[in-house]
Amino acid sequence: MNKDQETDSYSKIWEKPRRFIAHIVDTYGKIWHGFELTGTENLPKGPGIIIYHHAVAPLGYILFVARYFLERERMCYSLMHRFGHWMPGLQMFFYVIGLKFYKQAEIVQIMKKGHLLGISPGGAREAMYSHDYSFMWGKRTGFARAAMEAKVPIIPIFTQNNCETYRTIGKTRLTQWLYDKTRCMYLPIYGGFPVKLRTFIGEPIPYDPNITAVELAERVKTALENLRDKHQKRPGNILRALSERFDKHYKAD
Template identity: 45%
Template sequence: MCSSCTLSCAPGYEIHGMEKIPDKGPALIVYYHGAIPIDYYYFLAKVILQKGRPCHSVADHLLFKIPGFKLLLEVFSVIHGPQEECVRALRNGHLLGISPGGVREALFSDETYPLFWGKRRGFAQVAIDSQVPIIPMFTQNVREGFRSLGTLRFFRWLYERFRLPAAPVYGGFPVKFRTFLGDPIPYEPNVNAAELAEKVSELKLWSFFLSFYLPV
């Protein structure tokens, strides 16, 4: 019911490559974080409706500090991201979605879609420890639908100084969201976390997906 209502708000939403999401068993979905990850919410709804299974998610720990949110997040299988919890979810056979760029990418990326992964390798270590494939995900127009003022110096300073994600977000513009799922990157026992993280970021879901990218 909830998933159907979510998608009814986005009748033009498209997803390409859903067959790459396994019907059973674990996989780590790595996605680009828009100013508001509305595309990821639609993706979660599609997974439930088409695959008949939930996808667990990793969210910033700040969300768990909002009064009343902790229980809500737990109901929707959201965790705050310790590697042990992520590995546990995957070893239990679940799908897990994570955005390595997180809040920083949401606030400071722009319509040119730069990644803000830095030297983050935790997601790669999780995939290695769980011995699961990584499935890259990117959504066309996610930055055109909602934008952040995080590129302004004051909001950047506020975040870097106090870790306060206070940059205003505006939008809700009538653009078409198209989500693309890439080919799974299989587990390789001889690849370490640094190498795998670099492989994913250079593969860039992005270099392939952006070849499709034309704002609508």
């Protein structure tokens, strides 16, 4: 694999494997979750950063990436946890779908090449320990700094019922302390429930040279919170999310 392939994995060689994977994922989403995607008109034709809440399994985001690729024939790169590279035998699969632990300079480079890239600022900590769709970003502003450096918009997306697909057992101060110290995930996961999933794409937050990265990050967080509050009933409930598979009267607005 040469250096150009490493920095830009969108190669004709991988187009058919990507399409095959996207079809499998999209079919799974349609059958198991009745997946719906709303607000695609808010996606830029050029580069941008997608920001989303990280559930235990970020199925909404994964289904969005697959549907986006099939409908737009554009790849959305994705930032993964650095420990994801420890998974044996999956490096080539991650490469094909553009999933990697990118450094900030690489993120900016992807933007400058005209691509979209998805980031969850809360990451694995949010996936394991957030409560009822809360955001655990801390003081993370790297995504905002990357967007400002590349001069691209940030697009918030939110998936209804995402936290009802899989859940964890054992959220305690001790296990959270262990994660903070080691960055390893200890909690058992259960689920796979066929709940209704709807992903909503919010309005893009444009590049603004007159604000700081901290202000931009806070603006993005507020936009995500607004999407959540508009489309998610809280507290989350698995039975209700299952029943929404049969709700024919739901309106996105």
